[in-house]
Amino acid sequence: MPPPLAGLRALDLTGPLGFLCGRLLVDLGVAVIKVEPPGGDPGRRLAPRHRDPAGREHGLFWYATNAGKLGVTLDLGHAAARRVLAGVLPHVDFVLESFAPDSPAALLLAGAVAEHPRVVHTTVTPFGDRPPARGLHGDDLVIAATGGFMFLCGDEDRPPLRLPLWQAFCHAGAEAAVGTLLAHLARGRTGRGQHVVVNAQAAMAWTLMNAQAFPVFHGDCLRRSGIYVGSRGVRRRMIFPCRDGHVSLLLMGAQGAPSTRALMGWMDEHGMLPDWLRAWPWEQWEPGWVMGMTPESQAEMVRIEDAVAAFLGTRTKAEIYREGVRRRILIAPVATVADIAGNEQLAARDYFRTVDDTVLGCAVRFPGPFARLSGTPLANPRRPPEPGEHNAAVYGELCGQDVAALTRAGAI
Amino acid sequence: MRLPVDPGLPLADVKVLDFSWVGVGPITTKYLADHGATVVRVESHAHLDVARLGPPWHDAKPGPEQSHFYADWNTSKYGLALDLTKPEAQAIARRLAGWADVVVESFTPRVMRGWGLGYDDLRAVNPGVVMLSTCLQGQTGPHADYPGFGQLMAALSGFYEISGWPDRAPAPPYGAYTDFIVPRFAASALLAALDHRQRTGEGQYIDLSQFEASLHFLTPALLAHDLSGTVATRAGNRSDHAAPHGAYPCAGDDRWLALSVEGEAQWAALCAVLGRRGWRDDPRFATHADRVAHADALDAALAEATRDADAGELIGRLQAAGVAAGLVESALDLHADPGLAAWGFFQWLEHPARPPAPYAGHALRLEETPGRLRTAAPLLGEHTALVLSELLGMSAEEIERLVAAKVAW
Numbered sequence: 001m002p003p004p005l006a007g008l009r010a011l012d013l014t015g016p017l018g019f020l021c022g023r024l025l026v027d028l029g030v031a032v033i034k035v036e037p038p039g040g041d042p043g044r045r046l047a048p049r050h051r052d053p054a055g056r057e058h059g060l061f062w063y064a065t066n067a068g069k070l071g072v073t074l075d076l077g078h079a080a081a082r083r084v085l086a087g088v089l090p091h092v093d094f095v096l097e098s099f100a101p102d103s104p105a106a107l108l109l110a111g112a113v114a115e116h117p118r119v120v121h122t123t124v125t126p127f128g129d130r131p132p133a134r135g136l137h138g139d140d141l142v143i144a145a146t147g148g149f150m151f152l153c154g155d156e157d158r159p160p161l162r163l164p165l166w167q168a169f170c171h172a173g174a175e176a177a178v179g180t181l182l183a184h185l186a187r188g189r190t191g192r193g194q195h196v197v198v199n200a201q202a203a204m205a206w207t208l209m210n211a212q213a214f215p216v217f218h219g220d221c222l223r224r225s226g227i228y229v230g231s232r233g234v235r236r237r238m239i240f241p242c243r244d245g246h247v248s249l250l251l252m253g254a255q256g257a258p259s260t261r262a263l264m265g266w267m268d269e270h271g272m273l274p275d276w277l278r279a280w281p282w283e284q285w286e287p288g289w290v291m292g293m294t295p296e297s298q299a300e301m302v303r304i305e306d307a308v309a310a311f312l313g314t315r316t317k318a319e320i321y322r323e324g325v326r327r328r329i330l331i332a333p334v335a336t337v338a339d340i341a342g343n344e345q346l347a348a349r350d351y352f353r354t355v356d357d358t359v360l361g362c363a364v365r366f367p368g369p370f371a372r373l374s375g376t377p378l379a380n381p382r383r384p385p386e387p388g389e390h391n392a393a394v395y396g397e398l399c400g401q402d403v404a405a406l407t408r409a410g411a412i
Numbered sequence: 413m414r415l416p417v418d419p420g421l422p423l424a425d426v427k428v429l430d431f432s433w434v435g436v437g438p439i440t441t442k443y444l445a446d447h448g449a450t451v452v453r454v455e456s457h458a459h460l461d462v463a464r465l466g467p468p469w470h471d472a473k474p475g476p477e478q479s480h481f482y483a484d485w486n487t488s489k490y491g492l493a494l495d496l497t498k499p500e501a502q503a504i505a506r507r508l509a510g511w512a513d514v515v516v517e518s519f520t521p522r523v524m525r526g527w528g529l530g531y532d533d534l535r536a537v538n539p540g541v542v543m544l545s546t547c548l549q550g551q552t553g554p555h556a557d558y559p560g561f562g563q564l565m566a567a568l569s570g571f572y573e574i575s576g577w578p579d580r581a582p583a584p585p586y587g588a589y590t591d592f593i594v595p596r597f598a599a600s601a602l603l604a605a606l607d608h609r610q611r612t613g614e615g616q617y618i619d620l621s622q623f624e625a626s627l628h629f630l631t632p633a634l635l636a637h638d639l640s641g642t643v644a645t646r647a648g649n650r651s652d653h654a655a656p657h658g659a660y661p662c663a664g665d666d667r668w669l670a671l672s673v674e675g676e677a678q679w680a681a682l683c684a685v686l687g688r689r690g691w692r693d694d695p696r697f698a699t700h701a702d703r704v705a706h707a708d709a710l711d712a713a714l715a716e717a718t719r720d721a722d723a724g725e726l727i728g729r730l731q732a733a734g735v736a737a738g739l740v741e742s743a744l745d746l747h748a749d750p751g752l753a754a755w756g757f758f759q760w761l762e763h764p765a766r767p768p769a770p771y772a773g774h775a776l777r778l779e780e781t782p783g784r785l786r787t788a789a790p791l792l793g794e795h796t797a798l799v800l801s802e803l804l805g806m807s808a809e810e811i812e813r814l815v816a817a818k819v820a821w
Contacts, residue, residue, distance in 0.1 A: 370628050
């Protein structure tokens, strides 16, 4: 069976802020035509990069988020650009872009799309499309900051942190996929497309697990707290060193008591359960929010955490994960990409998909489907396009334009 | 048999039976509910959705109707309370599956099957149903029953390893990070399957492993490892596309400016705005590559230059000069952010048991048929009688009997 959205087409003019949107549509079966300036998209340079045997560098964020797209080039400043777009738009169902508002490219595209009321047109923005934030400059870091993420991330004695690997771009792009599909379903009822706007700052604020509401109800803000769980009036550790890295564990009582008891049992098997912890009333122990911490109870927490840390420091990540699964202890390795590449569960589910990449000249192991659909499985990954690789197929065969003339004119 | 709908919303004809709980499932169905779908949350009064007990709490007090965590993610939904451990409640749930276009659940794999509510059971009642199951590691494989919550998944799926400073232990992001990645994939999969159903009449089953979906936010690092053996780890705020690139102190308590400077024009603009034209003659900062190579010295110089500045005023001047700059916003700053206010991000809703409060709105807007937070989240069992009478045609006496028997609530 083909993927669920097979037969639909998208024209993708996004920058890094919106790359992932089209990639989700590719996986769902949409033929996504990525438009780049002649010579290639500047987003191809974003880190991390891979140097192929010929010495050419390939940005892997581009590679990941444009995999499976068709690649065409177009100089949006060229006099022929409007005509080229007008030739493509009758053949597409979605238009995706992240142009700065009121920029020449944004105006050119908006004018062209207005002729096609059936098209769903999605615009990904850093801060929305309304004054006063409309048009402000924001890259991944600034979106992570203004979305409230960085205030909560990092060590107390150092500056706030973002997560690397373009997480804000990813959130914005994935949110744009949801918005695009909501408008697609609306089109199923009305036959009309519409404009969808995505606000990356707001998409980031969705990741805060409601921390944004703390001042409203509790009168103060949570702050970054390093290896401790972000919390009020209590320090609960969630990162512990082990023999070959770190693991994440939150010591819990009450509903979490069975997990904690299982951990204590494992420590006991290795002679590392202190006597004073043997008869601990885990079912009645609920630190933090409910119990209300006194200096004495905080000191007690630290004493327990130190006993657990002493034990975990003797074990490896793999061993802790294996025993955690077996004993039903709520604990996880702080996995590296190497750990993930060797993960037994992902292997058992045949998650990674190997693609023979003729451009890189090697096999590439991609993450597999983000969801398993029984009737319409997602598309298998394919390598991203070279700049202009599909100019002839798209402009010529699909749209009936004179590719040679457009190339001679320097438009594509 | 239908509950009242708003025909102006794009999913007004979509009916969802939602057994999910905590984060991923309810956040996924929030997209649908706020865009018009009729979403019936099935909850257990015997085993509460843990989100109902999660902070922040109204009046700073815990309780099943106090959680704003639950409230934020369950707007526009109906609340039906059933004790699904009881066979009679399971039979009611199967009948409701006949009403639904979409069923969503997020238990560990054995739970729904054990209740006779697995996909095969529900397909027998409703062949066209689209069912989404999402648990941490997927429905099959040796770790399918892996219990836990999003903090563990964020560690297992690689996000903690790369969060923090290179000379220290990981400093994880706040909260269950992957719980806020996965719904974007889950909603996309669900909407695509729903579109397929509307065109063909065919339902299907979706097995969404939160592990597998989350890894799509780490693909570049997974590819780098595959291609060259590189193992990504913590790097603070460093990135070689921009320098300076990080958070710099400003006047006040824990006030920080986030700044990302790419290329020569922005560098010149930064030096001019800060009145540090001498930096442009400093050989350590001569080119982009030099600034990346001397990022520590550059960060120290920046921090000295911004330390006494008013963050808002400086950000305004940097933005006007074309530099990407913004405030490291605390929760209070988010509520005071004029851009988020213009977007309409926080929306105040009435609630039957509590004073009005600001709820998180959406990061996407359909210009012609925008979603909206139609109602606050339901009280536990708030719509039990309504759902059972309107959708299953039960009499008031029958519903009373079910409540008395603690089958329903």
